[in-house]
Structures are given as structure tokens and as C-alpha cells.
Amino acid sequence: MAIDLQKIAVDYALSVDEVRARWLMLRVAIWKSDFRTFCKEVVKIRAKDGTLEPLILNEAQEHLLAQVNKMLADTRWVRIIFLKGRRQGASTFTAARGYWRTTLYDRQNAYILSHEMASSTVLFDMVSLMQEQHPFPPQVGTDNAKSLEFKQRGSMYQVATAGQKAGGRGAAISYFHGSEASRWANAADHFAASVEAVDEVRGTWGVLWSEPARPLPFEQGKGKIEGWVKPPSEVLLETTSAGPQGEFYRRYMDALRGTGPYQAVFVPWTLQKEYTRDGDFQASNEPDEEGELSEQEYQATYKLTDAQMLWRREKIQGLRSASLFRQEYPIDVTEAFAAADIEDVFIKPSYVLKARKRFGEIPDAPLIIGVDPAGQGGDRFAVAFRRGDSIFKVLARNKLEQAEAVAWLSSIIDEWKPNRMCIDRGSIGQPLIQALRAISPKYADIIKGIDFGGTSKAKKAHPKRAGPWNIRAEIYDDLLTFLKEGGSIPDDDDLASDMSGPKIKYRANNDWLLESKTDMKARGLRSSDLSDACALTFAVKEFFDTWSRPKRVSGFGTGAPAMDGHNGPPQGLVDHTDYGSFYDGGGGQDGWMAG
Template sequence: MNDREREIRRKLKDDFEHYAPRALKIRTKRGRVEPFALNKAQRHIHACLEEQKRQTGKVRAILLKGRQQGASTYTEGRLYWLVSHRKGVRAFILTHEAESTAALFEMAERYHEHCPPLVKPTTGASNARELYFSRLDSGYKVGTAGNKAVGRGTTVQYFHGSEVAFWPHASEHAKGVMQAIPDAADTEVILESTANGIGNYFHQQWQAAETGESEYIAIFVPWYWQDEYRKPVPDGFSQSAEEEKLAQLFGLDDEQLMFRRHKIAELSADGVDGVSAFKQEYPMTAQEAFQVSGGDTLIKPEPVVAARQYKCLGSGPLKIGVDPARFGDDRTAIIRRRNRAAYDVETYLGRSTMEVAGIVATIIKKERPAQVAIDVGGIGAGVVDRLEELGYGEIIEAVNFGSAAGDPELYRNKRAEMWWEMRNWLDDDMPVMIPDRNDLHADLCGPSYKYDSNQRRILESKEDMRKRGLRSPDAGDALALTFAEPVRKRVAMVEDTIADTTAGY
């Protein structure tokens, strides 16, 4: 091998984006075998994984996507690239059904068949589910999730879980094959799937990644990134009111809207709600993908998306909402709001009463809020007591979620009233701003609602949300707390004195 060949090989070994179109071949949706040029979704996935690997030395990712966006194609190519360039490593791919197992292994065989001789590893004994590279002592194997014991007893460095939301024994596989992956540098675990409802293993892992409670990063790929998801626009086409809103929020053009119309029509067979089915199969946002069951959500995703995109400077009195964690898996959440601008969410896990009180006291000293509204359920009462002891009683608003609403004929309790006020704020004609965070978005769009026999409005409880597999909407509750009460006193520091003024919402 001469110097030029060594340089070519080094570049192919070190840079997957450079390697893929030069060394890998894929079968396109049109049935042609062509070089693997990464599309927009695949480039985004690649950038996220490489950044995580740069920071941590390994990859742990959970990927939520729509139908046929190339996530498996990218992951299989990546794993073939890794295994074919390293000694003594194993890749294992676990799919949800036998047909998918065969399809992914066929993809790997195609990669190997068309790989250029300069970087093609020597193949030893292989079979219908395994490629073994004898000189490297490395291997690539696939399995089907129907068998609870699949993959147990092996050690692998690279793992791809395909369509994890559809695994029949997901928790067993988490205990088995996924425990075969060492917690070491240069190991990779990629779990990808379309959504399949809420409460299952994939949804649980997505929620944990989204809130930073696990070492996994959450990667979402929206459907409209696909260039091929378009349809010709007929003469006389006009956007509906819903389509106008989608076009404005997500930058969709008429050809993309026509694709959406066609797919909704296809998915509407046999009485199926085509719009809801489209949202699950071709999601715009992660929150849209996980369809909520058991009732309508109080806050719809569209105003939340708009609020995430809008930017403005806050004005008026500073109100801070604090939802202290009550249980081990809950987060303490803190958020600021000045009239139409909410900003700076903070979340904490496993903090004691005194720690939370200390965090809030530091914020008060630094930011001089006019009001700090705190949920007094659980450890919240202790947090309020400590802050009052520190001399902040004038600005502390202790809020009991279960107490009577200001309008008890309209709302079952105070929490419902606050959430409806927050929904009205988001739905108002005047634009508002919230932090551009997926976990807050999921919290706001999580709780459902209903009416009691007296036609009072009821917000779904945190306990009922957990029964459906949803996490506690802690950041959403923190923002709702900023709508609990008008500001009675505004605190302004002028030469270390406090001036009282009156302000409202």
C-alpha cells in the first residue's frame, strides 16, 4: 500500500460522511442500487452522534422519527463502517420482527458486497444472520426481539435497537442483550423507532432522555425534512385554515401540504382518524408523535410551537414559579415570567427541602422577583417555611394545587384554574415566548381535561398521568404557578430599600 492509498484509507476510516457515498451502496425507494449519500435527516442524526461522542467518548442515543426516513439505513451503515475498521469488536442489531431482521441483514450484505477492495474486510464463516471478518476478528449479527433470551451471554460494542416501540419483550431485552454492552469508550447504543403510543419501554426511555435523566440523548427527525415527501399541486389548490397555520409554523410549502393531504386520506380507511394517524406516523414534533389516549389534551401543540419560535424581551414584574419535587422521579422545576415572556427553566433531581430553598433564595437575591409562587404540596411547605424564615415572606405565594379555585363554579381546583389561565395566555392573539425546550413542550401538552357533573373544568392529575405512562409535568406546573395570583407587591431595590407598588398579571 503506497502513501496515497494510506491517506485515502485513513480518510475513509475516520470520517463516515466521507466514507458513506464512496464505500456504501443502498437500494433506493425506486429499487435502484446507488451510492449512499446522506439526506438531511441522516446528516442531523450523524451530527448529534458525533458531538456526543466527542464530548463523552461513546454514543448513547434514542431516536424518534417518522416512516422511512433512513434512520435504519444510516445506523446499519455506521455500524458496518465501525466493525469493518476495528479489531475484536462486535455489532448486534435487534429488530421487532423476522421480516425486518432479514431486511436489515440484506442491507448489511449489500454494504459488504459493494465495498471497495481497499477497505473491504476479509469475510470468514458467515451465515444468514451474521457476517464475520476473520482477519479483524470482528463480527456483525442480527436478531429478532420475539425471543426473550436473544443476545444474552454475548459481549458487544455496538448495538442498534430497531423499532424499539414495537418490541414484544422490551424490558427483558433491556435486562439481557443491552446489559452486554460495556460502559466504556468507543461503544455505541442507538435505539430508534416510530412512536407506538405511550407508556411502553421506548416512550419511557424517550422521556428520560428528553429531561436529561439518563445518559441517552433524544434525537427527533420531523417528516418534512424528506425531499421526497411531496405531491404535485393541482390547479385551484388553496390552503385550509389548519394548513395555513402549519405552513407558518413549520415553513411547509404547497407540495408538502399536498403530501400531507394524500397521506391523511390513505390513513383514514375503516373509520380511522386520519389526522391523528398521520401525526403518529409522520410527526411534526416529538410531542405529536406520542399520541395521548384517554382524553383531549388541554394545551394543543400549535401554540406551544409558536411560543417556542417567538422571541421578545420581557417587561413588567418578574414572577417565578417553583414546583418542588415530591417523589424520587419528579423534578424540581423553576421558571421565570415577565408578562408575555417566559424564560430560563431550571430543573433538578434528588434535591432536599433545604437545597431547594437555598436555590430559590439565591435566585431571589440575584434577580429581585416581585413574586415567587411555590406549590406547597410534598416538600413545598418546608421550602416556603424556610424562605419565610429567611425574610422573603412578602414575595412568597404559597399555592395549594388542590385548594379552591378563585372561580369555584368554573374550576374543580386551583391547579385547573392556573392551567386554563396559562392556556389562554398561549392562545391569545398577542404572541408569547417560552423557552425552546422539548421537555417543557411535552409537559405543556401532556395533561388531559374533562368536566364534572357540575360542568366544572378538571385537569388530569399527576397520578393519573403516571398511570398512562406519562411523567409528571413539573416544568409545566412551574409555569402555571406564575398564573396563580396577581402580584400584590412589586419589590424594587433602590439604594437597598424596598418600594411597594401594585401590579397585575
């Protein structure tokens, strides 16, 4: 609605400049209180067809804003680490938010760090366009290819490239936007310098504007407008995946586990309404590539419409690779990280995905607990629980002293009364085993030490036949068979990432083994502690001689609730896989129950 400033000025005996100033003061308060309104009324972006249009937040941007606002409400600052797909608008969102901060608040220093010069230029050009198209452009001092200075605010918006030398050290940064953070050169140095240079400021919420005693027409009924009177510091790191490695990956997985300052955010491609195609669609039951889901399985697992599946098919045809589509347009966190680096991975992500989407009652089967111990280092002390074809719980703790570990495991034995607890002898494993066995003869009967590096049963039986070289490779082979033949695991990103981490390595005689935890860390991956604990539940098989596998309802992807991650058993009642010979034939000689 148009406002007649001249008429209001005459009616209220004010100058037009006074009326305009009061109107602008109100708009600034509204913009400060509502980033969405600021984007709509102030920010212009270049649309895909080249025209300029207001920034109306799309579905991914709305999701990101909701997470930002939630963290602000909970902690009074922002530390968001955002894993994205292509063309979801994360860079536009974060660029606009930096512009919002520096043009509306005093003494704000927005620092934008991108992985390459071309990207830095695009981001700065985006903000320069916002400045050019601002309906009331703030006065600019310094204006060059890397920075905009807003003189009246004493604020600065600047971009940089993550080159060999880390920048930002010593600067007082109030807003940090890390673009394509997984691809920064010397990422550890940049996190130590630029990201750590962000001020640790908790914001103050209060009244930004109050309706005057004699309000002008456009002020009437507004009451009070609240917002950040002292803006909080914000860190927004956004990127597409560069695989399960590097500084960004480690920090993102820490955020998923709830450790560290960051809140992990992910938006699947399916949230974007425009990612659909009209037309007829008939799902194929054959995967496009080995280790991938078929279209039928993919559609059933994620409950997608035919229009979404048709768009997906067209994209895969254009990219000429289903695995590349997963990397560019991931549908979940595990897919995003696994997609970029699955060559020679022993357990393909698709097997893990199917296993985590199977749900049913926990079988009345012997309980085997696997324990992968860890001491005071960075690895996790992991414990996995398996009954028959269900790994139904995985627990993890960090930095346990031996006394704490003994107390924890003894309490698990007392509560759960397992048939066997298999503990890796490495690290603090052997002293832990000795301490537990000394507590009670009952514990001595239950606990079995497993030597990951020991010679496999297969090599002992047939020394000259190629096969798994050591026990770790052998029990991982059983874990893989378990996943292929219908086993279920917790629906948990952390566990799924672990399972698809280790790669297979071959010796000169074609014996094979899995890469060590040291080798994984050299690739930038964390130790596969949760997966190792699961594999340890296959180190014994004597308790399954008399157990019969139950028949279950088959039919992949018929819809089931999610499990409780590391913290509990599945709650669904229906299993989603056609088990075939897994039930009818006892798993065969190579099945996970075979002795």
C-alpha cells in the same frame, strides 16, 4: 480512474498480488477513516425502483453522521438516541455502520435489536445484500438467518427481536443498533440487558496508513491517513415516536435535558429534499381538524415553501388525517411525541406550538413566580417566571435537599423581587414555605402556599355548577386560556412536552380535573413539573387590577428568533398573533386575568 496493476507491477518489480494487496490496504485505511466513502464505494442498497445503487447518504443520514462524528470528537464513543420520521434512512445508516465496523475492524460484535421479527428480517437481508455486493467480500463463517461471522476479523454481525425475554445479557457488544426502540416489548428489560451489555470502550485515534518511501502511483501524495486505531463502542437507538411514554421517551427527554449518556438527535421531514411537489398551492386559513394549525399558520411558523406544503397536503389526504401525518412525519420533537397520544389531552399541542413561536419584549407587568417543589425523587424542582402575557423563563433542578431549595428560592426572591411567589404545598412544599417565611417578614409577604388538591374558587362560588373540581384544574384552565389568547412561553421542547401531557378526567357530576402525576407516570409519562410551575403563576390575580395590556404587532408567523429555553428571556421584538378581544376586551370574564 482505472489502475493498470500489471503495468505498475512491471514498473516497480513487484508481483500483481503485491500491488493489489497494497492498493487494498490503502482502500481499507480510507474506508476506516471515512464512513461516507465506505458507503459510496462498498455498500449497495436496493432503491425504491428495485435497482441496486451505492449508498449515497441523504440529508437525514448526513445529519445523523455529523452528530455521530461530533460525539466521537467530544467523548471518543457514541451514545446516540435518534427520533425520526418515516423513510428517512436511519435503519439503512445504522445497518451499514454495523457492517462497516465488523468487516473493517477485528473482534467486533454488532448486535441489532428490532421490535418485531419482520423488521429483524428486513435489517438482516439489507446487510446480507451488502455482503453479496461487496467488491472484495470478506470471508464468512457462520451464515444463517440471524448472524454473519467474519472469520478473519473474528467479528460477528447478528440480529435479534425484542420479545418477552431480553437477550444480549453477558455478551461483549461493541456496536449496538436498537431499531424502533420505542416499540420494544419489555423495553426496560432490554435496556438493562442488551444495551447495558455494550462495552464501555473509548476509542483511540491514530495513524492508519503512511505513504511508503517509494510509493506506487496510487499511493503518491496521500501522506498519512488517520482514523480509529482502536474503535470506540457505539450505541445507536433509532425509532419513530410511540407517544410520550415508555423507556425510549424517558431516555430521550433525559438526553434533551443533558442528563445521562445519550445525545438526542431529531431530523424534521422538511430536511428531505425529495419531500416536495410541483404545482400551484394556496394555503388554507382553516385547520383540517380541531386543535390543528391551519395551512397558513403551519407554513408561516416553519417557513416552508409552497412545494413542501403541497407535498404535505397530498400526504395528509392520503393518510386521511393531519394528526396521523404529524405522527408519521413530525416537524419537531414536541409534535413527534404529542402526535401519537392527544386524545383527551387538556392542552392541545397546537396551542403550545403557537405560544412558543410568539416573541416580544417582556411586559412591564407584575412578576409572579410559580414553584413546583420536588425532593430527592425523580421529579424536577421547577420554577416559572411570568410577567403579564409572557412566561419568559422556566428553571429546573434535580434532587434538592430542603436547605438547598430554601437557599435557591431565597436567592431568586432577592434577585428578582417578585410580587408573589406561589408554591405548591404538596411534597416538600409546606416545610419549604415555613422555612422561607421564617427567614424574613419580607419573604412571608411574598410567598403564598397553594393547595393543588383544594376546592376550586368556582366550586366554592357555585357548588352545584359543573366546573374545575380542584385548584390545579382551575389554574390549568387559566393557563390554557392564556395560551389561546396570546400568551408566550419559552421555545423549549421539554416544557412543551410537559404542557401537552396531562389528560382531562370527568367526575360523575361533570366536574372535571386533570389526571394526577401518579396516573401520568402509570402511562409512562414523567411528572409535568415545568407545566405545573407555569400554572402556579395563575394562582393569584390581585396584582393585575391596574395593569393595562400593551398593544402589539399582529400577524402570525412573521419570523422571529428562538428563545433561550429554560435559561433566559426572549430576544425578539415582534409578536405573531392576532390577539383580538384579548387586548381590546380585557380577556372577558373567563380570561386568565379575571378574578
